[in-house]
Amino acid sequence: MAEQTKEWLVSFDTDRIKNYIFATNNLKEIRGASAILVEQDSIREEVLDKLPPEERLKGERIYSAGGGGAFLVVSDEEPQKLIEQIERDFRHATKTGSITAVCVPLERNWESLWFGKNMDKAAKKLQQRKSRKGELGVLPVEPYMRLCDACGNRPAEKRFEKDASGDLLCESCRCKRERGMDVRKASFAEGFVAQFKKYAQKFPNYKVWEEARPPHDLNELGSLDSNGYIGFLMIDGNQMGKLLSLMETKERYLKYSEKLKTKVSEIVFEVLGKVTTPIHGVLPFEIVLVGGDDVMLFTTANSAPILTTKILEKFEAESLEILQAAGLLREDLWERLEKAYSEEEISIARDEPFLIHKKLTMAAGLVLCHSNYPVPTIVEIGERLLKNAKKKCAERKIHYQQGAIDFQVITGSATDLDLARAMVPHNRPYTRTDMEKLVRHAQGFYEQRFPKNQLQMLYDACHRQSQGHGTIAALSAIARLKKRDHRRVLREFFREFSPEGESFLYWPWRLVEKIKDTGETELKTALVDLVDLYDFVKKETDHGKSH
Structure with missing residues (x-):
């Protein structure tokens, strides 16, 4: 007897996304890497049509943003070809980046069951496979081959002739730089610059934004405030992983993921438009990533502290819409959870902060440094600061009632956060409201x-x-x-x-x-x-x- 048709949940996520984006110190490649990831998110649904006709699957995209996502597909057997196609397409587009995809079978009549169980199962399997994947090493090539002038890690393959640099670049950096140059063109329709300018049409001073161009590099961004310093913001939502297993239906997850994606983007664009303005025809920021609840951007140093507090404040004020879209504020939520899960399986408590306060919060790490400071080190310090801020949010007194911010001003050559803070009686990190007071x-x-x-x-x-x-x-x-x-x-x-x-x-x-x-x-x-x-x-x- 032929095996009955099954339905599968295919989940995927980019590996070490920051390593791919921030592989060089050059804003050209960072901007290009960001645009490549945005394009991959937007076209990933087409992967279902790329399979050979005899292997083509029926399915639908549930979510795709920030380098990750999920599909629901129908297949008689495990959709391994689809997984291979997703990973192959990403590798082809990024040259050096990688993505991990897994699948889990859905039970018969799964639509009558709690959909979050399937998402939770897929997330655990995805994490297990990601942890088993080793990072590809870079073989030593000196003195036999010339290293890339941008990343300094991979063999250079071709001289870049589309600018005056004459740099010898590896294939990955060449693609990033070409795409980065495209983003700076007014006609380019992809990337966060185009998304921001489209949103900025509602601003009274839209013409100013429309005519502004992205900064040529981080040195130009630093010069806009005349002090040579820039800000780097790294923002992440609190307890967002807990929400995934709480989606009762596929439709709820669709609404939640789309609302989260659009809401965070709108908040970032709105705050940027209100707090900053183009300086000498140049955008005073560079959006690196806005995907789901993750935000990374470079800004002028003078606007960075205010931008950080305003983004966190606005997210808290408007996150009610995200919880409503997810169906997590229903009066019978707990009773329905108890029917679907055993007591040990329920991942939240009755007094969960987002249930009591009816809002979500974010944590942020803010680095203020000179524009020529090494970008990979900036990102590393930003990650440390973000972790500190998340710990602050989890403290008993705060317990996710509001977000938190940790910041560091780097004026010398110190690359270690602990060393930079040694013997400094600072009071960081701050809750969002205390940071607002400090500013x-x-x-x-x-x-x-x-x-x-x-x-x-x-x-x-x-x-x-x-x-x-x-x-x-x-x-x-x-x-x-x-x-x-x-x-x-x-x-x-x-x-x-x-x-x-x-x-x-x-x-x-x-x-x-x-x-x-x-x-x-x-x-x-x-x-x-x-x-x-x-x-x-x-x-x-x-x-x-x-x-």
Whole structure:
């Protein structure tokens, strides 16, 4: 008897996506890699038609964004040819990138069962296969072959003749650079620049955005603020993986994934349009990735802190729509979960934050550094900061009620985050609302032209790691300041970031904690964080002046 037709869930995800995007220091290749991934997401549905006629499958795309996605297909046997086609197409397009795909069979009458079970099963199988895949090594080729002038890892294959560089590039970097050059053309319809400009048509000053071009490189982006510094934002949603197993039907998952994809893009575009404006006809940002709940972008340094807080704030305010699309705010959700799962299988608790507060949150890592700082190191530090922010969100006091942000200003050549923060009594990471307060106070100091020599004196005193020394320096500064507004902004800052209910005798310290095991006192102060931010904040209205 012939085997009955089965339905399969095919799930896939890009391997080490950051390694592919940030393989070089050049914005040309980063922009090109980003555009290639966007194109792959948009055309992946065509993979079903690429199979030979005798192997062609009926199916539909459930989701495709940010380098990952899923298909539902009908096949008498395991759709291995489809998996091979997905992986082969991605390799052909990226040259050096790879994607992992798996499939799981759906039970008969699966539409009457909880669809999230299948998504959860596919996610676990995908993770297992990804963990078993070894990273392809790069064979040593020197001194027999010339290395690529861009990535420095792979053999150069051809001289690039479409710009004046004359660089010898490997095939992957050549494709990235060509696509990056295409993105800068006004007629190019793919990529995040085109998506942003399409969204910007609703802005009152749309003409300004339409005529603006992307920055030539990160040095040009850094020069837009006249300080040579750039910001790198890495943002990720909290607890998003928990939601996947909670989708009751395929339709719910479709609505959830599409709403998440469009909502995050709209939020990023909207905030960019409100906080920034083109400078000398150049876009003051470079969007690297907006896929699902993942966001990565370069910006001018002066706009980066405000952009980060605004994106997190707007996502929290509008995430209710995502939860509603997923069907996770239904009054009978828990009863339906108990019917579909055993008590041990249910992946959430009754007091789950997104159920109580009816919103989702994000965490962010923000790096502020010179535009010529090595991009792979920027990304590595950004990932560390993002992990710190996620830990902050998970703290018992916060418990995902709001997002969190960790940031680092890199002024020297330090490449290790722990080394850069050694002996610095910083108070990072911050909750979103505390980061907003910190930025607002830094703007106030900037607006009042607070004496930088006084800030430096306080900054140095805090580094003495002495509670008494820091407090004496803080009180002495208030006594010495001649202008009333200077004394006012300093007092207001200390009151905002001092222990609640404590007197001025604690200034400038925010927390005095005991280090576990040693019993020694650990001093923390928001003042050093304010000083670090001082040169990178302006009033929001200042961002558009003289541009």
